Amino acid sequence: MILFRFFALIFLFFAFHANARVLRVVTDDNYPPYLFLDQGGKPQGYEADLWKLWEKKTGIRVELAATDWASAQKAVLDGRADVIDMIFKTPRRELHYDFSPPYAKLRISIYADSSLAGIQNAATLRGFVVGVEKGDACEEKLQDLGVHDLRLFQGYADMIKAAESNEIRIFCMDEFPAAYYLYRFRKQKQFVRAFNFYQGEFRRAVRKGDRATLEEV
Incomplete structure (x- = not known):
């Protein structure tokens, strides 16, 4: 009887700790409709x-934190988060992360003031300041194509506000948040898609070497 109680306590101990485990997930806070913050600051x-x-499904508690994109990436690399979601795989990022298979395809475009003519590919961006979200894969893509005059913004909303005040006239943005923010700021007629830049794929990623967590998610 005593032995039975002993094993029962051991089972309860491990069951409790399994359920008490927390997976810390971090992602971008301004990518509607995939993720955004409500008025109370909670991810939706x-x-x-x-x-x-x-x-x-797993019984593992998820602590989902949404922040600016550059800080989200740093949180995983610093060990303050286990998983980053909604991340594109790029050559530079492969040095620091292990990636899941893709689960969604997204179109990324270059948007320009409607009064600008001749913006049709990366080569035509040279000589212009191009707005990019800090930490965005678009920054790496543009630099690889010889476009280096970039102005980095903490988030998409800040970038649209800068365009609104004529601080920039061209910017790189994913299609879904671009449609949302341009409509929200009533700028969908002033800033239009100049050309489709590339197609990205959403993945989940972990700090390089953490294969156990990657296989789990």
Whole structure:
């Protein structure tokens, strides 16, 4: 009887600690409809719903934090988060992260003031200041194509505000948030898609070498 109670306590101990485990997930806070913050500062959108389902299925509690994109990436590299979601795979990022297979395809475009003519490919961007979200894969892509006069912004909303005040006239942005923010700021007629730049793929990623966590998610 005593032996039975002993093993029962051991089982309860491990069951408790398994359920007490927390997976720290970080992502971008301004990518509607995939993820955005509500008025109370809580993550909402497709990704928030998906992580709730994952939590329910696995029994592992998910701590989902949404912040500016550059800080999100730094959190994983510094060990303050286990997983980063909604990240594109790039050659530079492969040096620091291990990636999941892709789960969504996204179109990234160059947007320009409608009064500008002749903006049709990366070569035609040279000589212009191009707005880019800090930490965005677009920054790496533009630099690889010889476009180096970039102005970095903390988030997409800040970039649209800068365009609104004529601080920049060209910017790189993913299609979904571009549609949202241009409409929100009533600038969809002033700033139009100049050309489709490339196609990205959403993945989940972990700090390089953390294969156990990657296989789990």
